């Protein structure tokens with residue numbers, strides 16, 4: 001090959017350095033905001049619009065590329081809670097059937113979610129001694145074991161539907177957690193909260209159906225209201241979640 005015949009003399013080296021420098025130097029510009037000479041602009045200048053920059057297509061006052069979703073848009077796989085925030089709906093929540101059948105695995109899952117989402121206030125054992133309370137000075141919630149619910153009755157008598165309603169919408173000093181915790185996870189947490197309040201599973205209102213065989217459950221579900229059938233959808237999703245988890 002011809003290139004092999006070029007001798008490595010000092011003149012050749014100097015020419016090579018100058019040639020290289022001339023290429024490198026031409027890309028330097030005094031403007032600090034300039035990228036200088038761009039050899040292949042398509043490689044680093046995408047013609048697509050940047051998310052938070054102006055977009056001529058929309059024009060006007062709000063011309064940002066990132067648009068708000070259409071009103072009423074819900075995320076894919078979103079499970080909506082069938083009841084509203086009102087006290088009447090809270091009472092109805094009492095009769096919601098838990099879509100979750102008891103299993104050791106589900107209880108462990110609920111415990112994990114509880115530890116991550118609730119224990120910093122309610123305490124690991126539900127005694128209202130989480131760090132946010134003991135160190136942060138946040139008003140202590142009532143103990144799950146011996147406290148009284150602000151709505152009357154004992155905390156350890158709360159049904160899983162009532163607990164899920166509270167997690168969904170919050171209550172007084174406790175904020176709503178619906179945006180952080182999926183509906184099926186809320187049911188799993190409720191199961192664990194009831195365990196913390198000293199209930200054996202099956203002893204608590206709303207859970208007794210779980211002793212039925214799948215065939216019996218199916219025939220019941222056929223006659224049930226929308227509220228309960230959407231809860232059973234959540235159960236299917238829950239199983240999906242668990243598979244992903246493990």
Ligand code: HEC
Pocket residue numbers: 114117118119120121122132138139140141142148149150151158162163166167171172173174175177181189190193
């Ligand atoms: C920021 C602290 C905080 C977090 C996090 C929190 N809670 Fe609470 N929770 C409270 C407080 C405070 C109350 C008492 C509300 C009141 O009466 O003002 C309460 C009350 C409750 C009640 C009783 C409501 C009633 O009827 O009186 C339940 C049940 C409950 N929380 C469950 C949960 C669960 C389950 C989680 C986790 C998903 C959770 N909380 C996360 C602070 C918290």
